[in-house]
Amino acid sequence: MRIGVVGTGYVGLVTGTCFADSGNAVTCLDIDAGKVARLQRGEIPIYEPGLEELVERNARAGRLRFTTDTAEAIRGAEVVFLAVGTPPAADGSADLTALWKVVDAIAPHLTPAAVVVTKSTVPVGTCAGIERRLRERLGRDCRVASNPEFLKEGAAIEDFQKPDRVVVGVRAAEVGEVLKTLYAPFLRTENPFLVMSPESSEMTKYVANALLATKISFINEVANLCERMEADIDDVRRGIGHDSRIGFAFLFPGAGYGGSCFPKDVQALAAMARGKGLLPRILTAVHDTNLAQKKVLGDKITAHFGGDLTGRRIAIWGLAFKPRTDDVRDAPAIDLIDKLLASGAAITVYDPEAMENVRAMYGDRLTYAAGGLEALDGADCLAIVTEWGDFRRPDFDAMASRMKAKVIFDGRNLYAPQEMQARGFAYHAIGKAAV
């Protein structure tokens, strides 16, 4: 099939590349000329494991192209995926400015048979809105579908090529069939292709993310309670997780969830509820709990130093909102950096992939270390915010020799407290007594 993908970010680039890899002719369109130029040169603007090789292979085969020219991407495309950002507006609702711009821009180039598919996470009713808008622009009906994306950054290729399920929202069965053909190579293990209305499909994406965020906020809330009750959240987690009704997934306590999806999607779903006169009590609590959780590490550090961080050097390991990505949007590390800077601390940071994104935000207000150990030189303490594999088995003796004081605030519970105590570290984890 000939496919156009509009928006070549984390989702659009992975979507376009994976469809090209299954034999389709894909043109990816973006307004960011710098990004398109880099992609045309074979450079990948984001870090996503496995993506570079896949882009290179499919570009070389002539199945994957990048452009800033709307006509070139859309003319002749049988399926057009919309994958532009839908960031939160001031009231928490999804800001669809980019999406509507794209709908207007592609309209004159759509062939009558083209199917327009929203891959961006969009509020319920957006598909219907696109149908109306295209009818006004074109004076005819246009086929529009919803196909939310469930990939995880850091494992995006694997998730896209082996999805747990594919959800599509369509008005006509034949549109579902077009998308089923497109996805067939990824569903050979019989994982379900679920066809529903666009409204249910749009809702499904928000509900999935909101439930995952709810699990995280729940475990974080009880972790904070464990800390004060002489209970250990990891024991409690094991104690509940073996219950087949509960399970282990998404029940790890931490420094709060971040990224470009959970925070904004929880708020957008809450805004939808408020728009319909409902009180989103759980969603509001999930969001507020997360905002509070992002403060926990900073509060512990401040308390440890008696409320005064002036002149203290604090090392931070992990800036990305999760491992295996360079994405720092809404990352807990950003909240921590802001708090520590405001308190007068000097900060040295290290992350295997996200350094440049953080440097673009903070410039010379931070010190950027070449590696994890280097970040510790002269540090009064270390804060761990992202659970990169690199941080799980460090050389503790080498760490101790570089730090001014052997103090660790671990926002991801990477180490065993008894072992840290035996090594002479003061160790503060989440949801368990400090040692």
Ligand SMILES: NC(=O)c1ccc[n+]([C@@H]2O[C@H](COP(=O)([O-])OP(=O)(O)OC[C@H]3O[C@@H](n4cnc5c(N)ncnc54)[C@H](O)[C@@H]3O)[C@@H](O)[C@H]2O)c1
């Ligand atoms: N990142 C994820 O893990 C993930 C997962 C599932 C769903 N989503 C959803 O997918 C959507 C995209 O997310 P993302 O993380 O890929 O965003 P992103 O910011 O990485 O990418 C968006 C891209 O769209 C481009 N763009 C903006 N306006 C444009 C226009 N008028 N014409 C052409 N291109 C334009 C931007 O330049 C950018 O490259 C969002 O709705 C998000 O909620 C994201």
